Every structure is written in structure tokens, then in C-alpha cells.
Amino acid sequence: MRQASRITGGASSLSISARFSLLIALAIVLMGIVSGLTTASRDYSTQLSVVTGRVESELLSHPDLQFAIYGADTQRLKTRLDEFLREDSSASAQVYNGQGKMLVSAQRPDATAFTPAAFNLIRRSLLPGDPGLLSFDSSTGTPQETGFSSALFDPDAPIYQTLPVFTEVNTGKTGLSATDFAIAMTMKPSSSSQRIIGYVQVLWDPSVLRSKAIAAGTRVLMINVVFALMCGAIAWAFTYRVTRPLRELANIADSIASGQVKEPIKVQGSGEIQEIARLFNSVIEGLSDSKKVHEVDKRLLSLKVEERSSQLSERNVELNKVVEEANEAKNRAHHLANYDNLTSLPNRRLLTEQLDLLLKLNQRSGHTLALLFIDLDDFKRVNDSLGIGAGDQLLVEVARRLSHAVRDSDSVGRYASSNTEIDVARLGGDEFTVILNQLDTAGSAQLVAQRLVQKLTAPLAIQGRDLVLHPSLGIAIAPNDGKDVESLLKAASIAKFHAKQTDGARIGIYQSNMAQEGEDRLRLESDLRKAVKSNALSLHYQPQIDTHSGSVLGAEALLRWEHPELGSIPPEKLITLAEDIGLMGQLGDWVLVQACQQLRSFEDEGIKLAKVAINVSAEQFTPTFIQRVGVVIDETGIDPRQLELGLTEAVMSSNDPETIASLALLKASGVYLSVDDFGTGYSPINYLAQYPLDEIKIDRSFLIDAEKSDNGANLVIAIIAMAKSMELRVLASGVETESQFHFLTRNGASLIQGYLFSKPVPAEELKPMLAPWHFVDRVQKLADSAP
Template identity: 45%
Template sequence: MVVTIAGKINALVIAIVVSMSVLVTGFTSISEYSLERDRLLSGLAAQATGGPDLALYLFFGAEDALTASVDGLLLPEPVHYAVIFDTEGEVILTRPSANRDKKPQFAALRKGLSQADSGLSSLDAAGHEVGGGLPGALLGADRYFHLTLPLVSAVNPMQEGISQEDFLLAASRPAAEKARHVIGYLQLAVNQRALLLQVLPGILLVIVACVIFALLCLFLSLAFTRRITAPISHLAKVADGISSGNLEEPVRVSGSGEVRDIANIINRVIADVSSYKKERDVDHQLLSMKVEERNVQLSRRNEELNRAVKQVTKTKNRLRQMAYYDALTSLPNRRLFTEQLSLLLKLSNRNSQMLALLFLDLDNFKRINDSLGHSAGDLLLREVGLRLSGCVRDSDVVAHYVDNTAKIDVSRLGGDEFTVVLNQVDKAESAALVAQRLMTTLTEPMLIDGHELVVTPSIGIALAPEHAEDVEGLLRCADTAMYHAKSAGKAAFLFYDSSMEETGLERLALENDLRKALENNELVLFYQPQVDTQAGKVVGAEALMRWRHPEQGLIPPFRFIPLAEEMGLIAAMGEWTIREACNQVKRFAAAGVVLPKVAVNVSALQFTPSFSRKVRAILEETGVDPGVLELELTEGVVMGDTSTSVQALGELRDLGVSLSIDDFGTGYSSLSYLSRFPLDELKIDRSFVVDAVESEEGASLVRAIVAMAQGLGLKLVAEGVETLEQYDFMTATGATVIQGYLFSPPVPADELAPLLSPWHFQEQIQGLEGNIQR
């Protein structure tokens, strides 16, 4: 009963305090909102009509100045947009322009107002009149105060020949001496909800004060009721302690005579309970000793069983790990992958769902093993496995695909093929999205043994049941698609298509023919001139390999160069290119034609420690000046092993050969190598040349490349220049040596000879300059 009374007293106090707090908060909120609304609207009206700016800009049609002035009125956060109307209600300007279709009709805003009156209306998004107080702001975020102000001029708008000085002079006259002509209207839309948010900090401050006051009142109420009911509450707690057997000490309380009588009765009960408890404790102690002895025996036996179970479980898990998982990457091996894929195919077939298999092969992985060692290759494979696992769902399967006859140990160091199974695929495009995500993740640079490496995957995608319904068939389709993705230039993904089987046969025939191309003298060189636009002459030519197939005719390099790299023929073909280019220089010289420089591309697979010795031997064999030969290297060639690359490039420079970086900027290597490696020239890739005239970002990038090259003392060649706009930009930026179809496509040696005559391109360059000036 005591607790109930105290609770009622506290509840009454809380109810009174809360009611007062709500009333104070409500009154203050409404007052603050109204004051802020009137202050904002008055300030906007004064700012808009206090000076002649808006009327001046509107009178003379100064749209930019009018826009700037109107934007100044939009600085307060609650002001969402502004509209300028002419006297007929036609919209002249809306700021921001995105609110052009959200404004109410002019007639509705000026309804019941004379021409020179200011108007204020409160409307919702549908244009209906709504309340303008605090409740209205709480009800909807689409409610606005629409303030319409007439823009007046002291000059008659029909009068002609008025200058801005006349207008300002008329506006500066005293009000009694000037006429007022309404030349337009300004509408300002103030969002009621945003206005409420502006005064919300003040309202929150009042609420906090009310809460503090309520807590203080509650604290005083609790202290008062506790003082009254403390003795009886103490006795109640003592009684609870006795009932639970936890109280043995006598009770001492202060209070009236009735409280003392109750305390004496409780003390007698405590004495009886204590005597009974001592007897019970003796019996409990004897029983506990017997139970503890038995528990010790059971615990010992339980520990022995647990150790045995852990050992068996550990052995079982180790055997499963060895049987089903790749020891290198901890991914499922071929055995587990095949079992899971077989199960998923059955489930997909039963549920009529699509399943996708992605077959990944790392491009040029053998080069990493050969240059950095197998330990670096192992670290790379682990990192690839981690990245693949992070790109797919938990329900998908990632496996390190290795030959099923290989053991699960270090004998599988060369395995660079991975598979990803996507179950419950809704459409083929979903598999393409995952493939693109995998490529993006894998192409991010990896730090392996202090080397920053970038690997790209070639991915083949096969769908079940569209392409195959069993494990072996699906693997074969995905592997075929991956093979074609690698043949198409690597770093790509392709879906399986039945036509790929025929393409595979064609590729096999092309490989057989390519092995005989060198022996049958089917390879030829075409030359694309590099023109100095300042001197008007050819300063060099790039030697480009072509294959004259006896049946298919002239085959471009993108079809057979990747094949040559995979087949291991690129080194021999590269040596032939250097030798043939040097011999052509000699033939030109014998005919009285001077080719100042011939540039030859060097494959990454061709750039070995013995490469400089082979170049020396070719130069000695052909007897040409080493300064005539320029070797074009990609960023990947020189960044494979920095110390080895620096040594090899130094040996080539000692021979007198010029060194150029081809396709600069398209790789992922650090730009610091430009200052560390002995380079002579930098070639700006065609993709940058195209982007430079299509976007400001591309133009800024090319300017930065040119400035960097000039700062490092490197020569510049812009390749792939085909249009007048590209020519104008590159020459104006500082790349004055141009290579591209604008001057000449790659041509045979006999067609190149006439282009090498002095001043051959002078007339064409003058024509280009004339077109640029026009």
C-alpha cells in the first residue's frame, strides 16, 4: 500500500510537470515560428524592393545581372526558388531552373490584388490554400509561402531612349517627385518545412529546459516520498530477506512505536531461522563433500574423452582439407569443385534455373614465374584467390582449377587457372557483370616481393543448360571461350558460342602456317613516317610487321602477333624485324635515300637478358650506324624487373641505340621510371590524342605528359594523328613530331622512298596551318 501511494504521488507530479512543459513548448514554438516567418518575409521584401537593381536589370533586359540578383535572394535556406514575371504574368526567369514546372499560376498568386500591391499566400503542391502557421509546416514538406512583389520603375517603360543613368537618376528622386510604373513581379517561394527547421534549434532549447525542469521536479518528488516511506520499505526488505534465508543480523530501525514492534517480531523470527539454518548447513556440507569427490572423477573422464574427440576431429578435418582443398590458395580443388558443380547442375536442372561457369586464366603468368621466381608466383596466386573470393556471393563457388592427376602440394606451382560458378543466375548479363567485377578487382596493382605487379585475366563464360548440361561439357565450353578471349587480345571476357569451335580449327591452321612464315619469307615490313612539322620533313619511320599469307593475303599484326607470343616465335620474329629494318636502311642508303631513323617495336617476351647481345650482333652484321635504330618498348617491358631492366637498357644505350617508350600512359607502372631509365623518346598513345580533342580532361592529361617529357629532356612523338583538330592541338601543345594517317598510312619500303625527300610534306603542312588559321 505504501509503494502504491508513493507511485500515485510521483505520477501526479509527473502529469502536472509534463502538461506545463507541453503548453510552454507549444506556445514558444508557435511564437518562434511566426516571428521567424515575419522576419524572413519582411527581409526578403526589403531586399528585393529596397533598391532599384531588380527593376533596372528587368527594364534593360540584363539577364545575367538579373539572374545574379535573384540568386542573392535565394541565399536563405527556406527560400527554394524565385520567379520573375512580366506585367502580363508571363515567366521571364526561374531560379533555380530545375523548379520551372513546380510553380503555381500567376493568376492564383495575384488573385484579389491590385497591380501595385504585394501579395502573400500559403499554398500546397496542388495550389490549394493552406494554413501558414506551425501546424501547417508540420503537416507537409510541399507547403510554401508565396511572396509576390511588384517591381516598379520611376521611368515609363513605354518611353524610348532611356539610359541606365536616366533610370537611376529617376529612381533616386524623392518618392513624392517620381511616378511608379509596375514593370514586372517577383515571386519568392519559402518552404514552410525548411523555415521550421531554421527555428528548430530554439525550439529544442526550450524543450531541453522543460525536460530539465521536469527531471528536477521528479527528483524532488522521489526524495519527498522516499523520506516518508523509508522505514516501512526497510522493514519490507528485511521480510524479503528472511523469506529467502539471507538475513541473520538483528533489525535496527528508527520510527514510531508501531515500527519498533514490527522490528522486534522480525528479530525473533530471524533468531529462529538462524538456528535452523546452522543445522541444515552441517548436513549440506557433508553431502557436498561426497558430490565434489564424484564430480572430480567425472571431470577427469570427460577431459580424456574431449581430447580424444578433438584429435579425431582434427585428423578428419586435415584429411578433408588435403582431399578437397588446394594447399596453395585454400580454395576448392578440382575434386571438390567437380562434385559441387555436378550437384549445382542437378539443382539448376530441377528448378529450371540458369547456372554460369566462369573460367579464368591469368595473362602472361609464366613471365612472372620466369622473371621473379616461383615463390613470387605462389604469392600472386594466393592474392588472386583472395580477391576472387571477395568478389562473389557466399553461395557461389570459387576453385583453383588444376590437373586432377597432380598432387596437392608444391608440384602445382604453375597452375594459374581459376573457375567461378554462379548459381541461380537470372540472366546472362548478370554473369557478364560478375566477370567485369572480377577483371576490375584483379587488375588493381599487387605488391609481390617488393614488386608492383598488374595481372589481367582472360575469362570464358559458359551457361547451363544453354551451352552444356554436364560438368565436362560446361568446362570445355568455358575453356574454349576463355581461349578465344585470350586470342582476342587478353584482358577480356567472352561468352561461349558454337562458332568458336570452327574458329578454333581456323586458329590451329593459322598456327601451323605461322611456323612456316619465316622459312617461306612471308613476313614483310611496312613503314609509317614520323614527320617533323617544323622542318617539314621525315625524321624517322616506324617499322610495322605484316604477314603476306599465300591464301589469305595480307594479315594484320593483331591476328598473328599474339599467336607468335603464345607459340614462342616472337623472339625469332623480333630479331628478323630488327635485321630487316637495318638492311632496309642500307638499301635506302645505296639508292641515295636517307632514312634518319627506323623504330622497331620490342615484345615483352623478346626483352630477355641476352637481348642486348643479339642487337649488337645484328648491328655488326648489317653494318648500319646504331644511332639509326630506335627500339620502342612498352611500360610493361621495362617494369618487369627494375634492376635487370636498367642494366639491359644501359647496355643498349652504350651501343648507341635510341630508346623510346611506346603507348605511354596506358599501363599501370610508376611514372618514376622515366627519370631512372636511360630513355630518349616518349610516344603519346593514340587514345590520348583522340581524347585530347574530345574532352578537357583528356587535353589536360596530354599537356601534363608533354610538360613532363620536356622537363625530363625527352623527345616527343604523337602517334595516331588523323584529323586537323588533333594535329592543331598536338603541335600547339609542343608535340611537333607527328605519326599518323593524316600524313601517311603504313606503306611498303618502295612507297616510303619518295616520302623521304627533303621538304616532301612542307606543302601539306602549310595547307594544314592555313586551315587552322581560317
Template identity: 45%
Template structure:
């Protein structure tokens, strides 16, 4: 009975699985048949529309009666129930229906065309309730009365505005073809087609496939059942033998009949019986081995104790390394802000107890960001390391400097972050002594630095604060030195400024602005505005640049350049950049959910942001927001491009492979070689408005722009020109092969809700047509 049950179970499992597979196979066949029929139907309808060659002519002439006759000819095809003709702006001109047409009412023009570009066909499956969805087999099967509504653009063979619209001139243009090829959309034809025949054909084929699969399944189930019964009969005998073993009867071995797997099992049972007989003898041997292993285990424990001691020493070394990483700057190996604050507090307490003076020198490199942007991040790192070396050598290695102060403090020289350094003069004799040390530091920093054959001369600002006169604690002393340093930079740099109490006003305002900026994100004061990027050939929006705005609750709109520079100085640029990245990707996701097509959004990336962590963060945010990587563009400064660091090359390659769109922002504004264009995986160059102004002002300026466009095209790069404000500028760019433009000619930067209205396929078409007509005139 057990064997019969097993055979029945195996047969049932096989049958169920086979029927499930047959169902899936039938569904797949139905999907394939429906899709093939759907594609063939779309092709037939498209060819039918194209065969009406007079449609563009009648649309150009706005011949309503002629278009009505054309629509009547289309519905003569028995598959078409409704034919509607629209002009390029979506205005209905003509409509024709079959006398017995049934099914869904035609969708509004904007709803049917809203998800596709102006020069692409569109299709939706519409039920009798007016609900629309993408055509597929399951939707058609569940809604047999639904209707396929197809939309086809009508392309003019000649460009509107370049001829008179009377019959004679238009016919001459069409016959002679002297106006060349045109891609202008002059109207649309919407066709309503019954979906029932597609579904029934696919269903008929799938049912036939399912029936054949079921017959084959039944045949194989019978064969499997018969074979399983023969196979499981010997298992009853093995079961009886197993029960005897459980009862303690080891005397009767199995009689092995035949070969194969069952015979192998029976022989294995006999081996078990023989093994039990030898078990008692093995027990004695095992007892002796156990005693020997206990002795060996004791020795192993001693060895493990020694290994644990070694591991503890290594752990202590790692903790020491971690403390060093937490307290020292990784680039310059100088004490960082944390260690600086801790030890300066201790030195201040000691100086107060001994009634001795302490001087804090706050040093900042003037124009470090320009070096980073022009020569790359690697050059910037060289500058920071050289500055730290010169400061350390000046403070710690000079007898003349050591004469003025006690310099055994670990934080004699520290790096607070970015291009900001501090020097602590402990137990300094007087302000004059501090001034002499500061002067010697400036003298050392003025010496040229050689970077790849270029002699770079630095200008620095030094602010000096004395304790306890200017501050008795770390925060107050650091604020005083920072205020003095800022005054030194405001005076043009390369100067030394001692703190005065009159500096508090400007310093407090800056500190307040710093504090407000740090809290701007959590207060929701930041926002992104978007400026569309337009293809001047088709009028399509090919992207948008995300621009950061800060609306201060008291000061109003803060200029972007001011607070971005402040963020870079106080180390907040990474936090702002991360907020922009998340918000831009979130907005793209919202556009996608709403059915609005924004091909990509561009965010600007500072050289201070770009590192391996930033690349990982890009991948995380894109995955979290659920958008295709191709919808994100990173606009990189030339400083990033020219670093030529292996990590930069690798990072850009990783981004490119993931699908991220890469562009060079403000191309040609830095002092960078052009060789990087062929080395990095770039997609686009962005030219600033100043190139347009130069092109309008001189012939050489125009030749330069034309040369840049030609160079980019030869390298397979797209060219986007920003700051386009006049029709003349647009025509100049389009005539020379640059048809991607951004600027106030099309739109100022606007909030996301305003941008959404510009993402309809035909939004800029009329404007492009008007501009083209102006250029032709």
C-alpha cells in the first residue's frame, strides 16, 4: 500500500507540474501571438496613413473639407471605426466614423499624445469607461469591448514658413524639392481600431497549445505511474529489514536479488549489520584514542593562549592607529580640528595658571579654490602638503623662531580643514614676537611651488589672536583669530592682522550666516529651480539644469555664489551637494510617476565633492529613488577633469558604466589642457554665455565657437550652450551644428511645478517655428 501511495504521489506531482507548465506555455504563446498581431496592425495602420499622400498638403493649407474626405477614406477600412485629424497644436479639424461603430469614445488629444514625443507614434488601449492603458494581451482579454486608439504624426516634406501657402507655390516646392528635407510635424491622425480580433486570435492559438500539452502530460503520467510501482516494490522488503534492526535482530541479512540502485541499497543495509558487530571492538580503541586526544587538547589550549596574547597586542596597535586616524589629518598628517580643540583647551588652562601669554595664528590660502579648479584636485593636494611642510619646518625647525615661544606642544601646527591652518605659539613673549613668527611664515609661503612645471605663488591671510586678552577659551579665541584672518583676506591677502574688538560686528554676522546655513536644510529653506534645455531642431525638452536657491527667513533670497562659497569654506559643500542630489532624483521620480518625460536632470558637482565616497553615494541615491541612471547628469568642473588622478579616472569609468550622463561644465574657462577630452568617458560639453558674446563681438570669437563645436562633434560629444537669450544667437548655433540650448530665450529657472508644464511634447514647438520663420525672413 505504501509503494502504491508513493507511485500515485509521484504521478500526481508530475501531472500537476506538467499542467502548470502547459498553462505557462499557453500564456506565453498567447502573449507572443497578441504582440505579433498588435505590431502588424500598427504597421498596417501606419502604412495606410502614409498612403494618404495629400494629408500634409491639406494640413499645410488648412483644407478642412479635404481633410474630412481623407478621414472618410480611412474609415472605409473595416478595421477602423473612427478617424480624427488634428493640427500641430491639437485642434480637431475633421472626424469620420463608421455607421455601426461601437466601443470606447476617442480620448482627448492631450491624453493620447501626452506620453510621447511630438514626432513619434502613440497608442493606448481604451475601454468603454474611458480608462486608458498600454496595449497588452491581458488588458485586452479582460476588456473585450476595448478599443485600440492609435496616433500618427503627419510630417511635412518642406519646412513651413519658407514658401507661400498658395497651391501653386506649394506644389512647385513639393515637385522640385528645393527646400530640402523637413521633419516638421504639421498635424496628427488618430485611428480607433477594434481590439477583439487580436485577442480572439491569440486565445485560439493558446488553447490549442494547452490541449496538446495536457494530452502529452496524461500519456507520460501513465508511463511514470507504471514504472514507479515496479521500482518501489523492493522497498517493502528493505523496510521490513530495517524494522528487524530496530528490534535488535542483527542475525538475518537481506537476500540481495538483482543489480542496480535497489540492489546497492540492500547491500548497504547488510554492511550496516556487519558494522554493528564490529562496533564493540571499536569502542575500546576509541576509549584509548580519547585519552590521547585529551592530552593533545591541553597542549593546543596553551598554544591558543599565546595566540590570544598576540591578537590582543595587534588589537591594541589597531586601536592606536584608529586614534591617530581620528585625531590627525590624513592628507597632511597634521593634527585635525578635534585634537586641536582638545589640546588648545589644555594649553589655555596652563597659560592662565602660569600667567603667560598664548598666541593663535589662523592662516588661510587665498585663491586655493582657483588652483583646484584650474589644475585639478591632485594639484590642490600637493599645495596643501607643501604648505603644511613649510609651516611645520618654520615653527619647529628654526632657532630664530623658537627663541620667541615654547614650541613643544603637539598642536604647534594643525589643519582645521580645507585650506585653513593654525599655529599655536605657547608662552609667547609679546605681540611683537607673534608678529615676527607670522611674518616668517608669510615669507615661507610666498616661495613658488612647482606643480608639473608650473611655478605657483601663493597669497595667504594670517589672523592673530592673543590669550587671554582676545579670548580665554577655545571658541572665543578661535573666533577672534578667524575674524582677524577674514580681515586680512579682505585687504587683499599676504597680510597679517591682529584681532580688534571692532571686528566683532562683521565676524558675528558671518558666524550667524554660517549657523543659518548649517540649519537651512533641516528648516526646509532650500529649494531647486530648473532651467529647461531645448533641442532647437524639434522643440523637445532634452533635459533641465537643477539650480540651488536659499530663501533666508529674514534676509530673503541669498545669492547662490555667496552661500556656495561660504559652504566650501566651512566644509558644508558635501552636505549641500548630497541634498541637491537627493532632491533632484526625487523630483525626476515624481515626473516619471506623473507620466511626464524629462530625459535627464543635471546637477553641478564641485571638485571638493568628487571622491570615491561621492561615487558610491550617487549609486545609492539613484537606486533608492528608483530612477534610471541615464536620467541623472553630473556637470563636472574642469578641475576634476584635469586632476588626471587614477582614482578620478576609475571613478568616472564606474559612473559611465552605470549609465550616468557625464558633462564638462563651463568648458574652456579654466587653464586646462584639451587632452583630457579623449581620455575621459564624457558625453557633453557645456559652453558659457561669454563665448556667445565673443562670437557676436568679433570674427575670431565666432571662429572659436565654431571650432569648439567641430572638435566636440569629431570626438562624439554633444554641445550644450548656456545663456542663450536672443534669436540671433540661436540661429548662429543651429547653423553651425549646435542645436542644444539653455537660457532665457526659452525660460528662466523655474520651480518644478512650472517645469512640468513645459514637458508636454509640443510646448516649445510653436516658439521654435516662430524663431525659424524670423530667421528665414
């Protein structure tokens, strides 16, 4: 049988009553502290709201501030600022113009002297038309709340109130008068026409507002302290009388709760007390049993908590991943909309937006801006010869050089910090622009342009080849050459085109007379489009002579344009113009149809022309063109062997299965395939063994080099020998002198085309030359004159 424990009273007679009364007193004191702080905070906010509201009302009551800010009338602005400093909590006030430049500042004599922070720092998180109310941590300089807590712990940090000053007047104009502003004030305000002419800023001393707020809060706190003391005394007296019979039982309950009593207890007292003792004994037994159950439940709960924590951790990781992916998608979308995918430079859209903004800002401030327009004269040749991949590498390298060169030119001109990074942009293709903002002088743009040309003309390696670029650069200055984006881009483009057309020039500075040249160019482009539609072009034919027999083995069809006003347009200019405006595909199809129809016409007249050659650019050589060749041959009814396609090396450089299949298809149909201007591009010569070719044409430039040096002559001899070893025919084009004729025939090149025999002539003039052995006498005389 367990031994019972005997417990009697011995605890302090005042413990329960003291605790109860102390609890009530502390609760009321805490409520008083909270109420005092709340009152102080509310009073502080009310004061701040009142004084800032008065400043806004004061600003609205002085519409003459618009004209004073516009005219930078410091005396009038000084007078108005004194009216903003009537409140004893104000420290100083300033007026800024629309660009953030301080016009005037006023200090309240009896206030703390604060040094205002930079205006762009104060306004950096606000929209131009938003009012601002903020403060900065005096130790770290970071933005903080303007509430009572900031004033309580950091009274040395002033509160900045900035208010925009709106006007209906177009401040971009010059020479505005007070009458203009007065008339605008009488008009009904329109949010779409209002402009920000400046800002009024007031610095509030938080220590003054804090002192008043603390005084109000202290009064409330003192009232609550007195009330707490009274309530505590009353509670103590009441609980002392009520709890006296229960103190012994309370001590027993404390012992049971603390686990000091584990055996049944016995107490002395009335029947009610004995009943409570029996209840305590049952509680002791229940606690012992529940403790065991609690330990088991605690372990189970711990396991569940760990499992749930692991699940929440995994879910948190998944949510973070989703947020990161969303941010990445947002950034990608922004980059795709505003930046070039290849070079990562700003694109035309971003350039247009930011250039428009810079032009408007410079118009207000009177600063100078220069736009440089750059393109690469020989980009198409690289793209055609080495392929699109090489062209992309070239553009990336050009973008890198331009960006570095602009950053290296900081000593030449000042650049505005707009956080847009649009100094260099790519408009498309091989066209780039450079913006030089806020130049010291207009001549500085030419110094930067020279630096850019120097950087771009340095040799660069593309696919194992050292290339030298030939850039053309146009300069336009705003606002003299253009006050908006479109006119400035047009002026820079015209200057660039003028530099391209001027021999030896790399840089063109826009002049007013260049506009006429640009208009002439546009008119010529329009005339060419009309000439194509009206069939105003023509083909001339240059015969290809077999020096063994003196007969014509074929003729090359060459495009000609006789302009009604300008006369004959040089072929080089015609082709360049067609390429620039995207007409090469249409012109190529026209040449194909006309040449085949002429062959058909010769056949109908009983005149035999073995074949006619047309030149095909890489832009034309598509699956659609391959099908078109078959359709035209069928429609005209000519023998496919009478059609020769002179392919550029750009077609061969692609080296893809589709090109090989297309050439094989043409070859199988009987079409004669040749390589035009062999060796002038950057393509590897291994394509000669890969593609089903019939002939290579030696370009005129090789013949000129052969006359100048032994190396040039040896190169031509090597080309002839290589073609013969691969069973390819060799045609020398551009032969003009007897010495070239003797050099070629002596080294095994018997097919010749050039002015030595005939210039390109119309089809009617070609007819007599197609008679058998027409050139026999000429060939014989040339052979007899051999040294």
C-alpha cells in the first residue's frame, strides 16, 4: 500500500492577490504605452499630412510659379519659397526646372540646416508627374519610411516633399511671355496637354514634428499610468479577501503541476476541501497515465512535422523555380522585342524610341547630338563567297569593334547617362548606327568616325581567312540636319551613300546639297522598278570564240538599261541598284525568259547558237528557280543543252545537300553549268570536285595580274592546268589585248570572250557573227602576230 503524502499551507498569503493586481496594472500600463505610441504616431502623421497639404494648397494658389520657373526668375521664386516656409517644422525649400536643375533655394532662419540630397536620387523611383514624400537613412543613405518610427530613431534625416509644377504651355517653344502662360491658365486643363515645367521641394524637420507628437503621447501615457495604479490597488484588495481560503489548495495545485507530487495527498479541512483533495488525487493518477501517452504522441507528431517540413521545402523549391522561369521568360521577351538576336545590340525599335527621347531633351537644353550611319561595302561579297554563317560571324565582330571603339572615345565627347546603352545599334543587315549625345563640338563626331573606321578596317579572321572590310560612314548632326528621328536617319543615310559613291572616301558629313543626290537615287530606283514592269530593259550578247576553229560556241547574255533621260546606265551601277532594292530575283527571271525566247527566235530563223549563258546569283538559286528553269525550257521548246547557267562561287560555298541535289537535277536535265568569275571570292576550290560542273570562267582581274607579274601568270596557268585535269572547259572572259590572247592560247586556254573580238551587242548585231568561221580571219591574224 502506497504511503500518502501530507501537505499543509506554507506559501505566501499575498502571492495570488499580488500577482492578479500586478497583472492588471501591467496590462493597463502596456495599454497606456501602446495608446501613447499610437497617439504620438497618429499626431505625427496628422501634423505631416497637414503641413504637406498646406504646401500643395500653397502651390495651387500661385499659378505664377509656371512663368517664374520658365524664366528662371530667382527673385520671384525666392519670395514664393518664403511663403512655403511659414510652418515651424519646415527647414528649407528649393525650386528645380524640368531637367532637375536647382534654380533657387531658401532656408528658414531658426531651422536646422540640412544639405539636400541630389534631385535625381530623390525622384529616381517616381514618375515625372507624381508628387513625392520620402526620407533617407542618415547613416546609410537608403530610402526609409516617413512615419513616426523613422523620426523617433533617426531625427537627423529630413523629409523631402517634391511637387511637380504643371503647365498647359508648350515649353519646347522659345520666346514665351507671361501672357502665354496667363492664357493657358484660363483654358480647361487637359491631362494630355499638360507638361511638367519644374518642381517645388520642401524639406521638413522631423525633430519638430516628433517633439509635438511625443508631447501628445506622453499626456496619454501619464493618464494611463495613474489609472493603472488605481486599478492595481483595487484589484489587490479584492483578490486578497477572495483567495485567502484557496491559497493552500493553490500551493498544492502548483506542486502537482510542477510534478513534485506523485503520490496521493491528504489535506485537513471541510468536506469541500476533502472533495477537492480527492479530485487532485485523481488528477495525479491521470497525469501519470497521460504523460506516457503524451510521450508517444510527441514522437508521432515529431515525425509528422518532419515529413510536412520536407514537403513544404520541396514545394518552396518548385515555386522558386517557377518564379525564376517566369522572370527569365519576361527578360527574354523584352530582349527579343528590343535587341538584335545576332549581335545583342539594340534594334531599330529601341533605337527609334530612345533617339526620339534624346532629340526632345536636347531640343530643350540646346545640346548637340550626332548620328553615325555605317554599312559595309563588301559584306554581300563575303556573305556570297563564304556563306551566311561567315556573314553572321562578321557582323558579330563588327558589333564588338563598334562597341569598344565608342567606349574608348569618351575623351572626344560627353555621353548622357540614360541607362539605355544605345550608343551602338543594328538597323538590320550590315547597317549599324552610333549615337553621340551631348557633344562638346560638332567636329568631335568626325574624330569618333575616324576612330571607328580605323577599328573596322583592321584585318579580321573569319573561317581561317584574313579579311579587310571597307566601311562607309555618314554623319548627321541634330538639330541642324534633322530635328526628328526620320529626318536625322535620312540625312545620315544620304551622307553614307555619298561617302560610298566617292572614290577613296570612307566618311561623309551631311550637306544640304546631298539631299538632291539622295532624291536622284530614289528617283533612279523608282525608274528601275518601272523599267522592269514596262519591259524597258534589254539584253546584249557577247560571243564566246573557239580560237581553234574561229567559230562562236556560245554567247553571254548581259543586262542593259537605256534610261530615257540619263542614257545608258553602267552594268555595275544597274546590278548594285537592283541588289539594294531587292529586284535581283525578278531581274534574273526576266533575263532567263528573254534569253530562252531569243534562242527560240534564232532557231525559228534558222540561225544556230550553240548556247547562251546567263549569270545566276546566290539569291536567285532556290528550289523555286530550279523549277522555273524547267518551266521556261518547256515553254520555249529549246534544247536544255543550249542554256548555260553561270553560277557564282556563293552558290558553291553552301556545300549543303540541297544545293548538290539541285545542281545534279539541272545537270541531268542537260543544262550546261559553269562557275562565273572563278577565284574572286573566298570559297574553297574543293567544290570543283563535289559539284557536276562543265566549265570555269577565268575573271578579267587574273589576266591583268598575269601581265603585271610572274606570280599572276603562274596562277592563271595553274587554273588552266587544274581545270583540264578535272576535265572542265576553261573560258577566259574580259580578253582585250593581243598579249592576253597569246598568253592564253599558248598555255592551253582556247575559249575566249572579250572586247578583243566583240563588245556586247544586241541580238540583231549578233546574227552575222553566228555564221560558221566568222572570226577565222581575225583568229588567224592574231596567231600570225604571235611573238
